[in-house]
Amino acid sequence: MAAAILVQSFFLKDTKKVARDLLGKTLCLKKPRGRGLSRFKIVETEAYLGLEDPACHSFHAKRTERVRSLYLPGGHAYVYLIYGIYNCLNVVTGDETHPEAILIRAIEPLDGNLVEARTSDLKTNGPGKLCRYLGITRAKHDGIALWKKESGLWIEEGERLKASQIVVTKRIGVQNYPGGAADWPLRFHVRANPYVSKT
DNA sequence: AGTGAGATGGCCT
């Protein structure tokens, strides 16, 4: 019995709620050639709250070519390049008037990937690392629809977590903007999961 | 085990 794919309406709810609810869900990626699927449990997320969030690329409704997909309706991917090298995978939430998103910060390999990952250092415990490991790039994945399997990347129902398994902290790497955005409790992760990024 | 520099695109002043 295959797990149900998340429908687009899942991503249209309150961004903080979606960020928390994504924990335990299964990120699915079609392998490049031939049939086959890589599956990962989402274990760490961060919410970026759009117009009112100085740390968000769409703060004050800023519109540039880079952030175009942030203004798509919820359920699309927003992939951007950081530090000139690393890609970061975000899930857009809200409608077109709410350019908000959730950064996928860490995932846990499932199935066959687990064996592969354990033979060496962790490769999916950070937003830049996991994109490199999955082959996610701005050119290939920015703006794709995550509620359709044709996109090659989608999210399914997964492990149901108890509230006590979820830890909420401030976000990582967010600067000290006026207003205290650096301290907002918008990072969510699975308690004691070894694939959560180092702080 | 902790610190610092380097890589380097896009967007800012």
Added chain:
DNA sequence: GGCCATCTCACTA
């Protein structure tokens, strides 16, 4: 020219 939602490597101690 300088800052970033990052990561790795090369030092110090």
